[in-house]
Amino acid sequence: MNLTIDVTNKEHKSIVALSGEIDAFTAPKLKENLLPLTKEEGQTIEVDLQNVNYMDSTGLGVFISALKSTKEHGSELKLVHMQERVHRLFKITGLTEIMNIDSTVQGGI
Amino acid sequence: MSTLKLDLENYKELLKEYIRTKDEQALYQAEQFSKHSMQHNISPEEIINIHVQALQEIYPEMPSDIQASMNFLLETMISYGLAYQEHQALREKQLELKSELSVAANMQKTLLSTVKPDFDGIDIGAISVPAKQMNGDYHHFVQDQEGSLGIAVADVIGKGVPAALCMSMIKYSMDSFPHKRMEPSVILESLNRVVERNVDSSMFITMFYGLYNSDDHKFYYSSAGHEPGFYYHHKDEKFSELDAPGLVLGVTPDAEYRQYVQTVEPGDMIIMLTDGVTECRQGDRFIEPEEVLEILEKHMHLPAQQMVEQVYKHFEKLQDFQLRDDFTLIVIRREV
Numbered sequence: 001m002n003l004t005i006d007v008t009n010k011e012h013k014s015i016v017a018l019s020g021e022i023d024a025f026t027a028p029k030l031k032e033n034l035l036p037l038t039k040e041e042g043q044t045i046e047v048d049l050q051n052v053n054y055m056d057s058t059g060l061g062v063f064i065s066a067l068k069s070t071k072e073h074g075s076e077l078k079l080v081h082m083q084e085r086v087h088r089l090f091k092i093t094g095l096t097e098i099m100n101i102d103s104t105v106q107g108g109i
Numbered sequence: 110m111s112t113l114k115l116d117l118e119n120y121k122e123l124l125k126e127y128i129r130t131k132d133e134q135a136l137y138q139a140e141q142f143s144k145h146s147m148q149h150n151i152s153p154e155e156i157i158n159i160h161v162q163a164l165q166e167i168y169p170e171m172p173s174d175i176q177a178s179m180n181f182l183l184e185t186m187i188s189y190g191l192a193y194q195e196h197q198a199l200r201e202k203q204l205e206l207k208s209e210l211s212v213a214a215n216m217q218k219t220l221l222s223t224v225k226p227d228f229d230g231i232d233i234g235a236i237s238v239p240a241k242q243m244n245g246d247y248h249h250f251v252q253d254q255e256g257s258l259g260i261a262v263a264d265v266i267g268k269g270v271p272a273a274l275c276m277s278m279i280k281y282s283m284d285s286f287p288h289k290r291m292e293p294s295v296i297l298e299s300l301n302r303v304v305e306r307n308v309d310s311s312m313f314i315t316m317f318y319g320l321y322n323s324d325d326h327k328f329y330y331s332s333a334g335h336e337p338g339f340y341y342h343h344k345d346e347k348f349s350e351l352d353a354p355g356l357v358l359g360v361t362p363d364a365e366y367r368q369y370v371q372t373v374e375p376g377d378m379i380i381m382l383t384d385g386v387t388e389c390r391q392g393d394r395f396i397e398p399e400e401v402l403e404i405l406e407k408h409m410h411l412p413a414q415q416m417v418e419q420v421y422k423h424f425e426k427l428q429d430f431q432l433r434d435d436f437t438l439i440v441i442r443r444e445v
Binding site for chain 2: 031056057058060061062064065067068069092093094095097098
């Protein structure tokens with residue numbers, strides 16, 4: 001299974017739309033695309049996870065790296081449209097407490 | 110070079126034989142000759158050299174143009190010879206790395222080995238199986254000075270060698286903590302600081318830490334973002350989740366961990382696991398948490414060690430004997 005990454009850049013905001021599975025095979029590609037975006041001060045990076053039905057812990061690792069990088073560079077990370085199965089992973093690992101996750105949308109808890 | 114000379118004679122005879130009979134047998138001999146040459150690190154251009162010499166002896170009258178063309182061929186083969194040498198060197202290197210990796214895997218086994226302790230009145234079962242050569246899961250039993258049993262179950266995100274190295278660090282940090290009272294929340298807070306300072310930002314660790322006091326049968330536990338375990342209430346014949354919210358180790362330096370307590374009645378069971386159990390997939394289908402409980406329940410009548418082994422066998426079979434993730438399962442039961 002593959003992961004498609006679509007990045008739309010607006011002023012002060014990048015929207016990263018993901019589609020597919022985030023696992024050990026696709027995580028490096030996501031990291032490569034996501035991390036540079038977090039290095040711009042004042043930038044908001046919105047990751048749309050509507051079409052991501054599976055993520056394993058390697059994927060979580062990418063988002064943790066990204067979160068740490070936003071803190072370091074003064075940017076902001078936001079995860080939106082997260083599906084329930086993926087949300088469970090963020091909840092168990094306690095990341096829902098420290099990440100900006102929009103859980104008001106369909107499929108979220 | 111006497112062996113090579115011998116080989117030249119041999120080669121010449123073979124060549125003559127073949128030219129005369131066009132026999133398959135001679136071709137087979139040629140194949141053997143080239144295998145033998147490889148074993149002795151003889152390069153392709155040396156074989157051509159032998160061929161040229163043999164030709165000269167068989168056909169002393171060979172036209173000089175043909176002879177010249179042979180020298181030309183010899184020259185063109187030299188790069189192949191070099192590539193072949195490089196290939197040989199890489200093969201040796203690869204064998205070396207492979208054996209080093211297996212030494213490392215063995216060393217990890219020794220470093221991280223833990224002895225399942227014998228405790229009066231509690232039955233303990235534990236199994237941990239790596240998906241690849243090195244295990245990114247870790248479990249550890251430790252008895253503190255007051256006679257309580259500490260149990261750690263952890264999962265390093267990221268697999269293979271880096272994860273294994275990281276585990277060794279965790280194990281040694283835990284060993285260096287004072288062996289008085291191993292309070293789960295204190296242990297996780299200390300470990301969190303160690304991991305935060307020492308590990309790459311994309312690597313993190315989840316850990317469940319439990320402390321079983323065998324005097325009053327109280328079980329204290331905290332979790333750093335680890336897959337929740339289960340608790341079996343013997344009296345009600347019901348499972349519940351051992352949920353203990355907490356952040357994974359290594360994300361922020363000041364994470365705090367709440368400690369929970371559960372009184373363990375006779376026949377009750379504590380089940381600790383890693384996500385290799387709950388994230389099990391059958392083809393494209395994920396198994397549901399209820400299925401994990403069903404399987405646990407099915408084998409519950411067995412002694413704890415047999416129980417974990419049977420549950421493992423079930424999931425191994427479900428995944429066609431190809432584990433996608435490391436698998437760790439621990440069962441602790443207060444005897445009736």
